Amino acid sequence: MKKVFVVADAIFSPLGSGTEENMLALRNGRTGVKQHKNFLSSSADVCAALFSEQDLAKCIQGNNLSLFEKIIITSINECLEKSFVNITDARTILIISSTKGNISMLEQNPVPANLQREIALTSSAKKIAQWYGNPNEPIVVSNACISGLAALLVAKRLIQLGKYDHAIVSGADLISRFVQSGFESFQAISDVVCKPFDKNRNGINLGEAAATMILSKNSNPNYTEIILAGGSISNDANHISGPSRTGEELAMAIQKSFDEAELEAAEIGYVSAHGTATIYNDEMEAKAFGLAGLTGVPVNSLKGFYGHTLGAAGLLESVIAINSMKENKIFATYGFENPGVSLALNVSAKSLDKEWDHTLKTASGFGGCNAALVFSKNS
Numbered sequence: 001m002k003k004v005f006v007v008a009d010a011i012f013s014p015l016g017s018g019t020e021e022n023m024l025a026l027r028n029g030r031t032g033v034k035q036h037k038n039f040l041s042s043s044a045d046v047c048a049a050l051f052s053e054q055d056l057a058k059c060i061q062g063n064n065l066s067l068f069e070k071i072i073i074t075s076i077n078e079c080l081e082k083s084f085v086n087i088t089d090a091r092t093i094l095i096i097s098s099t100k101g102n103i104s105m106l107e108q109n110p111v112p113a114n115l116q117r118e119i120a121l122t123s124s125a126k127k128i129a130q131w132y133g134n135p136n137e138p139i140v141v142s143n144a145c146i147s148g149l150a151a152l153l154v155a156k157r158l159i160q161l162g163k164y165d166h167a168i169v170s171g172a173d174l175i176s177r178f179v180q181s182g183f184e185s186f187q188a189i190s191d192v193v194c195k196p197f198d199k200n201r202n203g204i205n206l207g208e209a210a211a212t213m214i215l216s217k218n219s220n221p222n223y224t225e226i227i228l229a230g231g232s233i234s235n236d237a238n239h240i241s242g243p244s245r246t247g248e249e250l251a252m253a254i255q256k257s258f259d260e261a262e263l264e265a266a267e268i269g270y271v272s273a274h275g276t277a278t279i280y281n282d283e284m285e286a287k288a289f290g291l292a293g294l295t296g297v298p299v300n301s302l303k304g305f306y307g308h309t310l311g312a313a314g315l316l317e318s319v320i321a322i323n324s325m326k327e328n329k330i331f332a333t334y335g336f337e338n339p340g341v342s343l344a345l346n347v348s349a350k351s352l353d354k355e356w357d358h359t360l361k362t363a364s365g366f367g368g369c370n371a372a373l374v375f376s377k378n379s
Helices: 019-027 067-082 103-107 121-132 147-160 177-185 248-261 279-291 310-327
Strands: 005-013 034-036 046-048 092-097 139-141 166-173 209-216 226-235 270-272 298-300 358-365 369-377
Touching: 005 019, 005 067, 005 310, 019 310, 067 121, 067 166, 067 209, 092 121, 092 147, 092 310, 103 177, 121 139, 139 147, 147 166, 147 209, 147 226, 147 310, 147 358, 147 369, 166 310, 209 310, 226 248, 226 310, 248 279, 248 358, 248 369, 270 310, 279 358, 310 358, 310 369
Parallel strands: 092 139, 092 166, 270 298, 270 358
Antiparallel strands: 005 209, 005 226, 034 046, 166 209, 226 369, 358 369
């Protein structure tokens, strides 16, 4: 199969504007998750990673753009600055990943007259494509919390099939009362900074972010050669909101991603886990890693730094994983202190310096969906 190269990346989050600012924050052990009083003018307090007004002042401006669309364009702009890819080229496809999009419009008073059209993810994707003058019909991938990884896998397949030469994949989500209350109804929200894989974990923190990755059939001479070597998606069909109790289905996706990358588990140097800090997700992931032969491999979760950024999570965490591999640095799992899953995983409690060539990124989501991608240094 044709190699698919990662040629640029970008993150726009409460930890910084641009990948480098975000990497610096992680090197310094700084989290974006904190207590927010009177969340969205309500009486509720939330522990989350939310954009400040100062952060949002860095966004691109446009009268006809929603905030959701602005943060995506801000992220794409940084990516394009680093890349040779021409977004106006017919051989370039735009793929948008999100779980909620403009859902916050439901809370506006008065409700926009054209709400049904504006709230559709396809409307946002078309507006962003038109902003740049991209001639193709954009693709939307919305598959719960695996959306970002699924979007990257769609991009990889389209390039390998020769449908396009380049793919600009961008994901984002913002937190609204609608989103917050939904997770609260599952009793899945932590009132303190979350603790992935820890015995005292009690739920997630939500987060806001946009992240972009550009994939291409060509390498970028100004970017360390990283390829998206393999990937797979599975579904356990266990429950609409609860993951498999065995981890077999995520393990299946992991193994298929290894098969495509022509790798064995022993060759993986680092696992960037989904690690939401819920009781069931972390236990399921631990079992999957055990079935896949990965219990000795360093594992971390970035949710203690960013919260769960939903449709942006897979992309954001893949960007960090790639840059970690380039810098030979595995970041600590913020919030982790005492092991709390049934298998003895090698969870990184402290940052670790090491060299490795192959990284596994996993994600799981509502509806039983699972995804696994392998990123490798090109050799």
